[in-house]
Amino acid sequence: VTVPSYSAAGTLFQGLCGAPDAPHPLSKIPGGRGGGRDPCLSAVIYKDEKLTVNQDLPVHDGKPHIIHFQYKITEVKISSWDAVLSNQSLFVEIPDGLLADGSKEGLLALLEFAEEKMKASYVFICFRKNREDRALFLIQTRKANPHPCSWRHLL
Template sequence: MFYLRPPGTKGSAAAPHLPQRSGNTGGLGSILPLSNCPQLQCCRHIVPGPLWWGSRDPSLSALIYKDEKITVNQDVPVHEGKPHIVHFQYKVTEVKTSSWDAVLSNQSLFVEIPDGLLADGSKEGLSALLEFAEEKMKVNYVFICFRKSREDRAPLLKTFSFLGFEIVRPGHPSVPSRPDVMFMVYPLDQNSSSDEE
């Protein structure tokens, strides 16, 4: 589960972190999956939008799905108990892709919405990610988080609400109490989808 680390805090064994965006590090926190595993260096933003890269703990990467529009790879951690990093690439056009990285933990997928403008095709890419998470990964929830101080907060809330995300209320057991961070969740009812099959 993710939360933004308060500025100036260090990572710990109980809270591995996803480093903050390069090029915009002044006082901004990092995304942290909550688990009892050693520090996990995951992703660094290198360009505006949801394109992430970074040095990670040694892991094996496996292609888990590919079709004409979407490619999904998963980093399988070498050490037990580490969360799985999932990389989604959605082909918007012949030359443009929308990329999202997420952490898979406890039947939930956690996605950070990076600072800055989202790349063209991000909405379509996230929609494809949600469909894949529901139909292929069988997760129960998809969480997103972003800073409340973003200038584009209102359009983001509107866009994610339109996609079916709901604002996570304070005190939700899956997310920490962080007044500076907006959490939204997309609940997936796996019981109804398995009844339809």
């Protein structure tokens, strides 16, 4: 089998069958350029005037789904929450540091969306135990969805 060669830059490479080869995506370099994570493709699964919900792609049946919530506080302020949906349970991570005014409303909107639209059976709120404002989140989430479990050991 002979493979035709190219003669100049910009000329199409030919595959083994003699036809031009299909374009290929750029190779991914592990630990490559940039300081952050590799960007993922995501799809908007819900959007209204305040709340936007994106889901990372591809989604594989039976595997956890990564969900991103953005709540519009003002024209220039947005609170963002990352979550993982697995077996009808949503695990929400509260970001470190001070949260913008209005973030609690964003968390409540997220909880309502999880219950009403995603039909999540359980929602787990994950945050560092040394947060100074952790009691506020526990009280607010308890008001939003009262449950007979004891919260005293978390305070």
